[in-house]
Amino acid sequence: MSARTIQGQKNLQDINQASKDGIGGSPLRPDGTLKVKGEFAYSSDLWHEDMLWGMALRSPHPRANILSVDISEAVKTPGVYAVLTHDDIPGSKFYGLEIQDQPALAKDKVRYHGEAIAIVAADHPETARRAVKKIKVEYEVLTPIVTEEQCLDPETYGYVHEPHEYKSHGYGNICHEQRLVHGGGVTDEIRALADVIVKGTYEVGMQDQAFLGPESGMAVPAEDGGIDLYVATQWLHVDRQQIAPVLGLPEEKVRLTLAGVGGAFGGREDLSMQIHACLLAQRTGKPVKIVYARDESFFGHVHRHPAKMYYEHGATRDGKLVYADARIVLDGGAYASASPAVVGNAASLGHGPYVIPNARMHAIALYSNNPSCGAMRGFGAVQACFGYETQMDKLAAELGMDPVELRQLNAMAEGDSMPTGQVIDSPAPVAELLQRVKDMPLPPPLDLDNLDVRTLPGALSNTSHGEGIVRGIGYSVGIKNVGFSEGFDDYSTARVRLEVIGGEPVAMVHTAMAEVGQGGITVHAQIARTELGVEQVTIHPANTEVGSAGSTSASRQTYMTGGAVKLAAEAVKQALITKGRQRYGWTQNDIDLVGGKVVSESAGVLVSMVDLLGDEAIDLTREHHHRPTVPFDKETGQGFGHVQYTFCANRAVVDVDVELGLVKVVELTAAQDVGKALNPLSVVGQIQGGCTQALGLAVMEEIIVKDGKVRNASFTDYLIPTILDTPPIPVDVLELPDPNAPYGLRGVGEAPTVSATPSIVAAIRQATGIALNRIPVRPEHLTGTL
C-alpha cells in the first residue's frame, strides 16, 4: 500500500452500514446513503494534491501505417511531465482478454479509428489536451477493411493482422468461428419434411454500453517499485493479469482496488485507461489520474458486435419446427477482445429456446478496421434473438397461427435438448413465461379525446395530436447462458470473518467482486446474515488481496461469488459449532445459528455467539467453482457447454406515428424465471434496466461507423433512452429453483436484454405492416424515405 493518501480512497466501498434482512428480503443497498449524498467515491472522483492528469493521442484513421511519431514539441509544453509511445513500454507490448493481439500503444500501424498512439501526463487536463495536439504523427493512410466481403477476401483487400503477425488466431481475417450440426443437420431431405419454409436476412447495428461513469481511475506509484491502481472495472484480477506484464512487474507488485463504478454492462471487461495510467505513474513517480471524456469513452471500450444474419426455418403445417438453419456474421473489429466467446454463445444459443429436431449453424467473428467489439449485456445472444424471433413471427404469419401459440408449441422445457445436445436439467418454463406476459392486462387504448400530447410519439416536440397514430403489440422470448462456458474453470473466492465488535457478533465479507451497480454487495450481506444468523454485516473493499471473484458479467456474480460467500459463511458456521462442541461437549445434530445465538431445535438456545467467540475471530476463505462444462466441438457444436440457462419473455405495446415514423413504446412487460429471488427489489430493477437497454437497441441506439470512422461519439448523437422514451415495465417474476445452483437461483441481469428487443420490433411491425429486418428501427425505415 502506498504511503500516500488519496481522497476518496477512504469511502471507496467501505460500507459499514448494516441492514437487517437475509435472502429473499429486500434490504436497502448498503452503498445507497453514500450515493445519494454525493459522497460515494467513483473512479473519476479520486483526487490527490500531487496528481497528474493522463490523456491519450488517438488515431483519426481506421487503418494506416505509422511512419513517424514526433513528441518533441509536446514534451516541451510547460506542465507536461511525460510523453510516452510504444517504445517506452518496459514489458510486453501486447495484451488481450483471450488473444494477446492488442498493443498497449500502437506500434507501426493503427487498426481502428481512435486507437491510442501516445500518452501524456500533465498538471491540468487542458495542458494534457494541448500537449496531445502537439504530437506529430506521420501516417500512410490505407483503405480500411470494413465489410464482410472485404474481410473474407484478404488477398484483394489485405489483412487486419498480417498472417505472420503472431497475434492472429483464426485465419485470414476470421477471428473465430463455430459450426453446429444437430439431428440430421439441414439437407435437401430434411427440407423436404417441412410444409412451410421461411427465410430472412437480418442486421443488428453496433450498440454501446454507454455506462454513465466514464472510464477512469488513478495509478499511484508505491515505494516497493510497484503500482497501486484504483479503478472502475468488472474483474480486478484479470485486469492485473494483463497489466503487470506490460509494466514489466510481477503480478504481486500490481495491486488493484475497486473504485466506485458507474455502470459497466460489459464495457469494462477489457482494459481501457489502466495500462496508460500505470505507465505514466511509473515514469513520473506521481499519482496519475485518467478520466475519459465521453467521446474518448466511445473510442476507449469495445461495443456490442454488429451482426448480419441469415435464418431459415422449416415447419409442418400444424406448426411444429422441422429444422432451423442460420449463419451469423459478427463484426469483431480490430482486436479480438471477447469475440471468440461471443461467437460460442451466438452459435449455441442462436436457435433460441425451441425444440428443433434438425439444425445447423455457422457463426463467425471477423477482424476488421471497425471499432473493436466484445462484451455487452446479452453477449452474442442478443443479435441472434432478433433473428430467430423475427422468424417465429414470420412463420406464424405464414401458417396463420397466433405467434404466441406457435412459440409455445415449440418451446423447450426441462428434459429437452439444446441444439448442442445438452439436456436442460432444470426448469425451463418458456411456454409459461409467454403465457404470463400474454395474460397480463393491456394498457388502455389511446383515447384521442382525452389526450396529453406529451404521451404520443414525438412527445414533447408536439409533432402530433393523435392523427396517424397506430398501435401494435408484439411478443418475444429469449434464452441466455449464465456464467462462463465451454470448459472455462469459472470460480470465485470469498473470505468471511466472524468476530465480536461492540458486544455484537459481526460478519465481514471480503471478495474481489466488482460492484458495478447491480447490487451484489447487498446480496452478499444477505447471504452472510442468513447463514450466520447475525444482523451486522460489513463489506470489505474489493481488491486483489483476496482471490479472484471472476468477472461481474455473464449474469454470474450472485451465482458464483454469492455461492462463494455461502460456502465461506457455512465454513465459518461449522468452525464455530465445532468450537462449541469442543468446549461444551454438545452432541445434538440439529445445531444452527439464529439471531446471534447457537441454538438446537431439540435443546433450545445453547450459547450466545458473543460468549462462544470471545476475543477470537473466525476468518475463512472458500472458492466456489461451478460444475464443469466442455468446449463445443469445432465442427458439430456439440457438448455440455453451458452451466445454466435463463429465460425471459416480453410483450411490447407501441404507438407508431406512421406519417412521421416516430415510435413510442407504451408498455413493455416482462416475465422471467429467476430460480430464487435473493433480493426481489434488485431483481425487478435489473429486469427493468435490461429491458430498457433492449428498447434502446430496438429503436434508437447505434454507433454509426462509416468507412471505419465513428460518426456519433457523443451523447448528443448517440441516443440512449430517456425517461420519456421508456414506458412502464411491469415485471412478473417466477421462481422455479435450479437444483444445481446456490439457493436454486438463476442469473438475472442479461436475459431481458436478450429477449425484449424483438417484441418491440414485432409490435412496430404489427402496427405498420413493414418487414423491419434491421435494428435499430429508424424513422426512415417506417416512412420509406431511406
Place this chain on the structure above:
Amino acid sequence: MRVTFTANGKPVEADDVWEGESLLYVLRERVGLPGSKNACEQGECGSCTVYLDGVPVCSCLVAAGQVQDREVRTVEGLADDESGELGLVQQAFIDAGAVQCGFCTPGLLVQTDALLEQDAQPSDTDIREALSGNLCRCTGYEKIMDAVRLASARKCQKVGHSE
C-alpha cells in the same frame, strides 16, 4: 483567475482557474465537491445538475467565471446541514430502489428536488417531462418514477401535517 461564490451556503474561492474551466470542474476538482458527476460534459445527461441561484442547471455548461458572487447548491447540500439527515428526495430514492450504480443519482436528486419545489404533486407525465434531461443507464427509470412519486407523497403528507 480567482472565482468566489457560495456553495451549499458556505463561501468558497478557487484560485488559478483557467478561463475554459466549467463550474463542474471547479466543484469537482478545486473545491472538494465531487458529488456532481461528469458523464458527458455536453449538457446531455444531467448528471452534473446543480442549483445556480435556485435554478437547476447543467454545471458542465456553466463557465466557472459565470458563478462569481452567485449561489450554488449541489447534491452535497441536499441533506440537512446540521443533523446530516437525508433530504426527503434522497431518502425516497434509497427506499424505492432507484439507485443502482448511482452515477445519475446526484443530478436526478437535484432535478427532482426542483420539480417538487414547483409542483409537489406532479402527474407521471409531468415527472417524465421534468426528468427527461437526466439519463440513467441502469434502472430503466421505473424505480425512479416510484421514487419521485414516493417523495411527492411524503412531501404532501408533511405539508398536510404542518398545516
